[in-house]
Amino acid sequence: MMPIVFEKDGYKFFFYSNEHYPIHVHVRHGGGEAVFNIENEVELRESQNMKISELSKAQKIVKGHINLIVEKWYEHLG
Numbered sequence: 001m002m003p004i005v006f007e008k009d010g011y012k013f014f015f016y017s018n019e020h021y022p023i024h025v026h027v028r029h030g031g032g033e034a035v036f037n038i039e040n041e042v043e044l045r046e047s048q049n050m051k052i053s054e055l056s057k058a059q060k061i062v063k064g065h066i067n068l069i070v071e072k073w074y075e076h077l078g
Contacts, residue, residue, distance in 0.1 A: 005072045008061050013069070015076050025069050027058045036062050038069055 005013045005025060012028045024037045024045060032050030037043045042062050047055055062069065 003076050005069055011058055011061060023070060023073050029054050034058060038066060
């Protein structure tokens with residue numbers, strides 16, 4: 001199971017079913033994927049096959065949706 005948090009501008013933000021701390025969100029765009037930690041600030045943890053411009057846009061979208069991501073994180077983890 002891969003719970004989708006939201007989609008925006010061709011980016012899909014999601015969790016995996018076996019998530020772990022720290023709070024983070026996965027994002028897919030095109031053929032690439034990245035992970036952003038969402039603790040004190042939004043920080044890129046890892047990425048594969050995403051351009052710098054795509055990562056920058058994804059990070060801006062995550063920053064604009066932090067409350068939603070955290071809320072969905074706790075809903076998902078119980």
